[in-house]
Amino acid sequence: MEKVKLGSQGAIVSRIGLGCMGMSEFYGDRNDTESAATLLRSLDLGITFLDTADVYGFGDNEVLVGQTIKPRRDEVFLATKFANLRKREDPAYWEVSGRPEYVHQAIDASLQRLELDYVDLYYQHRVDPNVPIEETVGAMAELVTAGKVKYLGLSEAGPETIRRAHKVHPITALQTEYSLWERDVEDEILATVRELGIGFVPYSPLGRGFLTGTIKDTSTLDASDSRAARYPRFSGDNLDKNLLLVAKLEELAVKKGVKPSQLAIAWVLAQGSDLVPIPGTKRRKYLEENAAAVEIQFTTEELAEIEAAVPKGAVSGDRYNATGMKTINR
Template structure:
């Protein structure tokens, strides 16, 4: 697996990362044994950029990573996040907290769960609309000075917020959803990160699995996957989006790859400053995703894919209405 620079502060990561959220929550039943095997297989494949957050499994995901990778810390570039506060007593109650006090407490608690002395990349998971970004990033900068974090990142922040944060302390990475069917960042956010020398980490580069072409409408019923609550997976939206995925599948078959691999290759083809973090909890899919890093797309193939998946043809918003207000936040 090739390595590339993430941002302009010196971070170097694998060309593709691994999103670990689904190992502990949101996407069906947990299998910690298979998840642990997937983490170890990722290192063997050179996929060493691992992404987690304190809210995934409400701490369980960080503990899983820390336990599994004990003794292999030097092989990993680990990103975790804070700001989405939840408790196991009330898992459905979410509070966004960007207060300086919570920044420092959350970091210490993450380090304890991970069993690590420092975090490679520490993100604010969502921007707190009630706390000036300067205060939050100022507290995050203190973590860098204390040696608890090496690099800082934001997630789902607006261009204006990114600029203000970057003035307080250099931001190494912005993590935001980006894929063939979520391309709104191309208008302002991606140009902003490129102007400032900030790396871009696309999450859900497979459209929460939809772009793999393996999700069937009837199988979404009575599952505990968060996809069932996403507008793009519901009712007529699913049917309209399935037409789009069928086009991707046809192009993939012609190229001799899987639809999901083609979708990942498209993200990679958009620039070396984009490091996608497809999530999986199974070795089989990890290996498929990692192989996408070797797929080369010509400019003509990129254009064909974008014509097959026009942005205005995607049916439904990427989150439910209540959650959309927390993306691309300006404070």
């Protein structure tokens, strides 16, 4: 697995990473044994950039990741996040905090769950509109000085916020959704981070699993899978329209001799060496398929075919429900 620079502050990561969210929540029932095996297989394959957050599974995901990687910590470039406040006893409760005092509380809680002394990359998961970004990033910078964090990142931040944050302390990476399914970052955000020397980490490069071609009817998803409820693109007329787009990708994947998931990841990789996607999975089988996507190369004609099959703006529906849409691009 190739190693690449992430941003311009010295971070080196695997060409793709592993998103760990679905191991503990949102995408169906948990299987911690298989998830742990997937994490270890990831390291064996050279996928050493692991992504978690304090909010995933109400902290359970950090516990899982920390316990699993502990014997092999030196191999891992570990990212976690803060800012989303949830309550296990009230799953509907969700707030965002960027208060400086909370930044310190959050990293200490994450390090305790992870059973680690530091994390490599610490993201603000969502921007708090009630706290100036300068104050939040100022507190995050104190974590670097204290040795609890090596590099700083933002997630779903808008161009002006990114610029203001970067003036306080160098930002190593911006994590935002990007795939054939979601291309809004092409309007301004990608140009902004490239201008500033900030790495870009596309999450959900598989469109939350939709681009794999395996989801044809959300009624077949596990009862604990929240995708149909949280993401309008998975329901109603949106679903029907989006399935037509995926069918076109499936045809191109067959023509290329790869799986639709591999084609989707390879397309993201083709957008630039400064992009490090983090496809998520909780199964070794799919991890291995995703890893193989780094070997896929496209001709100019093939990229044009993909563009014609799923042009920018063709996907139907917002990427989050109304509440979620209020938290992005701040």
